[in-house]
Amino acid sequence: MLKSWKLKEIVLMSLFGVVFGIVYLVFLHIGNFWAGIIGPLAYEWMFGIWFIVSIICMYIIRKPGAALLPETLAATIEVMLGNAVGPRLILSGIIQGLGAEAAFAMTRYRHFHVGVLMLAGALAGVFSFVYGYFLSGYAALDPSFVALMFTLRVLSGAIIAGIGGKYIADGLLATGSLRGYAIARTEKNDAGV
């Protein structure tokens, strides 16, 4: 997968993996406290935060794997720094990454406008929910409660990860430090497309 990547793209992707691994962990801890008070629903509306690195990296690098890999790395970093879910979290990272990746693969890595990014966030939410449904035993919960969880998660993925991710990447682009990456190349030709 990494054959067609430039070294600097791999380094950038790893860096984002590491940085967002830490960001994720911080939010996981916040979520834990929060969930201690109001239960698993606490996580759902902020779930998009945990998909954001996929969207940012793919939006910048625009190569196959740029959504899956950083998400997997971020999850691995989270595990190495210590958290409750353990190595299984790497698997959820992979699944979430695959969800986002699927959206980009569907557009054959050609379109990166807001719609696609939101779709990627939403799909990451769907994938992670399906996985969670089977593994974390949501089946044991009330169906209407599960439906609420699902809706919240998908919305959060589309909004926080999709729109938030674009916002961050565009901010970075404006600082001029993304010259030489795909985002800067295409931005010149088809701004906003």
Place this chain on the structure above:
Amino acid sequence: MRLPVPKRTMPVCNQVFVLEDFSFCYPDTADATLNHLDVAIEEGQRVVITGPSGCGKSSLLYLLNRLYPANCDGTVSGTLDIYGKRSGYYAPGEINQTVATVFQDPDAQFCMPTVEEELAFTLENLHTPHEDMQARIDDILLMTGLEAHRHRVIQTLSGGWKQRVATACALIMEPKCLLLDEPLTHLDPLTAMEFVSWLDALQSQRKLTIIAVEHKLELWGSFFDREIALNADGCIDKDRAFAATLPIPFKKRQHTKRHDTLLTAEQLMIEKSGKQLISAVSLSLAAGQVAVVAGPNGCGKSTLLKALCGIYRPPNGTVRGDPAGYVPQSPEQLFLTKNVTDELAFSGKSSPAEMDRLMNGLFLQPIAHAHPFSISHGQKRRVAIGAMLADKRKVLLLDEPTAGQDEQALKELYELIDARAKDGCTAVIVTHDMNFAASIADSILLMKDGTLTGVFDPDALWGNDELLHEHRLLAPKGRNAYATDFA
């Protein structure tokens, strides 16, 4: 171990680089940076590339070691052959095992945390057998005088020492060709001189090809045998045999020192990670005074400036006076905006006319709309200096403002500082350029091992060989000329 090779089977390739009608253009600039170069560089040559700041020297080195154009989306036309093979046919990193580079910016060329790991990383890339690694690292550390720094975190080394680590990393590869981008700028004068003679010996022994970029040719004596001069448009201006040059003649400054004090520091002490970087430094600066700080690499010059401008808060001692303007040794640390004009206008203290004068004086007009991070190293430094001059602080602290500047820029810098001093401002300048120091300084502050050893009158200092040697300094080459001219 050399076997006799039948003559015809080994193509003797003694041309290292061949450029034919070679041009290069950055993606978002209108004009090509390098224009129609036709050059061939042969094995074992010692070539120096000269030209005004921003003409494309560093870009050329980046192309020769194949980091560009692949990594920057720039466009090239014409051809570049490296060791007889089209540059595009090398895999990333492949040619870098034979062509080693020391980059211009000491802060931007390391990837591992400590000196030892950086060297080990290089050896692993070359598939050096495990048994040999230790010995080769020991050797190179000994050769470059870095033994004591083996386990140091590179990030915490001073600028000059970083430059030496970079050289060590380039040499440990035992490359066939060495690209050096202003390798002497951050070295103290004596070390610079030693470096040249040491490189001389190394080159004769290993028949290295050396291509260096340099502004201050006088530091190299008669080291080179060929000079390729680029002009401001990125074309080859001259390609000729190298001739030793004399330092830039500056006129001697009229002293403008007044009586009122602008900045005083008392018993400054700075500690980082349990190590005393500077201790018991006291000084006072008068209005109109231009003071030069000099001393060996790693003696605490940059640290002193950081303490004076309040970046390091001393646990001990006091600094009193106006808030000072500061140009760091790595100018990028200062940049906040998205283009050069905004960078200078950031504080809004200068009128448009004054801004224009600064922009022109520092030769920043052509890059007025460029992003401060994507300009040449010398230009970055001038932008930082310009920004601080535009802020109109009474006290200016400049860390190696002379590094990477061409003759014109140095003269302009001299004029700008001189003009400020006449208006009653104070400048503290750290520099390794003794020629510049000799002509601009009212007083010279010598530092060693984190302490201020004294404040000297320049003319008296140049005569004191022992003192100079202790601080690893050399009297400027043209000193005698001054003595007669200004007697």
Place this chain on the structure above:
Amino acid sequence: MRQILHNMNPSMKFLAVTVSMLVLAFFFNPWTPLLFFLSVIALQLLFSRINWKLWLLFMLPFFFGAFGYLWTTLVFGADTGGPILWSYGPIEITEQNWAHAWSLSLRVLAFSSLSLLFALTTDPVRFIQSLMQQWKLSPKLAYSLMVSYQFLPVLKAELEQIQQAHRLRGAEIDKHWWNRLLAMRRLFIPLLAGAVRKAERAAFAMEARGFTGEPRTAFYEQLTITRMDYVLTALFGIVLALCCSIEFLDF
């Protein structure tokens, strides 16, 4: 003795920890995770010299999380069979429900203590080295990760640098901490931008040092798998087996 866990080959340790967690995920009685949690603490007491204050600090949020799991599973858990233990209004807690809730929340503790064991006794750089040497992780990815990991302290310095630049250039500094907290948001993008530039330069530096991304033939610091690693892995296995066997003993 108390260095053993720290010296263990990181890949082996990772394998042991991962397998333990995957196995634990299949046990739904409260005793297995509880016992395992206690064993992990015992292992750390015996074979490591971790900072227990730090451990507590990291565990604290997980205790909260575990509590959250407990009561939400009790309240929102779908109806399951078994005799009703306790009821309050519409909420009925059955025996199965009760056991399930405890098992889920204790599992949080078991998992988090296990990954903390890994995190607190493993140097990430050695872990990546070992992944590359033992598990043939691609050097391109491995070194990029190492470089990025080593950036973390640099990021902190970068943040200070941005603030200093602002101060030097005379930009306003907010006086109140809440304003500064808000300003952090404005700092995040420049911080990332600085990091991106540093990453690019590190990539250049790697290439300039002749890094092609091919597998290497020799390493400066060679990590091997020793007898001790097998012994420790076996120990993990035994502890795991004992904790799991509880399920088949009693209930």
